[in-house]
Amino acid sequence: MGKSLFLKGDSGEGKTTLLFQCLKPYRAVTGGFFSQRLVDENGDTAGFRLASAKEEWEPKGVYREGLADVFLRRTKDGMVLFPQVFLSTGRKLLTGNGEEKFILMDEIGGAELLIPEFMEAVHDCLDGPKLCIGVIKSRKNYATMMSRNGSCPFAPRLRDMLEAEVLKNQDNQLLTYWRKDTETARERVLNYIREGIS
Numbered sequence: 001m002g003k004s005l006f007l008k009g010d011s012g013e014g015k016t017t018l019l020f021q022c023l024k025p026y027r028a029v030t031g032g033f034f035s036q037r038l039v040d041e042n043g044d045t046a047g048f049r050l051a052s053a054k055e056e057w058e059p060k061g062v063y064r065e066g067l068a069d070v071f072l073r074r075t076k077d078g079m080v081l082f083p084q085v086f087l088s089t090g091r092k093l094l095t096g097n098g099e100e101k102f103i104l105m106d107e108i109g110g111a112e113l114l115i116p117e118f119m120e121a122v123h124d125c126l127d128g129p130k131l132c133i134g135v136i137k138s139r140k141n142y143a144t145m146m147s148r149n150g151s152c153p154f155a156p157r158l159r160d161m162l163e164a165e166v167l168k169n170q171d172n173q174l175l176t177y178w179r180k181d182t183e184t185a186r187e188r189v190l191n192y193i194r195e196g197i198s
Contacts, residue, residue: 031096032104086118105134
């Protein structure tokens with residue numbers, strides 16, 4: 001069986017929804033994190049929060065001042081990154097409490113690529129004994145994000161290196177997900193989870 005399973009694909013296809021549906025019966029043995037999109041009173045994106053897999057799986061939340069673990073926040077000058085969230089909360093969530101069978105990473109391959117200490121923790125998970133499951137930001141989605149928010153010139157190469165790291169292990173699975181193939185993808189994800197539990 002695969003040690004890690006990641007989905008990639010266009011934004012809005014339902015990758016996170018599929019993972020949440022498949023993992024729901026196994027929440028008690030799932031650690032890690034998901035990126036929660038935060039919206040303002042108009043429904044516009046206000047930022048993103050690093051949320052624990054142990055809390056309610058709500059991919060979208062309402063932004064309010066003082067909300068913990070917001071790692072990207074929209075300001076009048078554009079998106080501002082708060083790397084400390086990855087250095088503290090992020091690394092802690094990847095470590096877990098020792099009882100998890102799965103480490104959720106939904107998603108990786110964005111702003112955190114520029115935080116070496118957090119990416120070291122990601123690579124430790126990929127090389128470690130627990131099963132990793134999640135979403136890797138696709139090249140297309142990453143390019144869209146960069147066109148909106150800007151980034152350093154070598155960041156796309158870091159995203160590609162992350163994908164290559166996953167593919168380095170022949171037992172790992174990296175599935176390109178399209179909504180039209182939901183049932184096929186669901187069965188592959190469920191098989192991966194069942195084998196991991198057994």
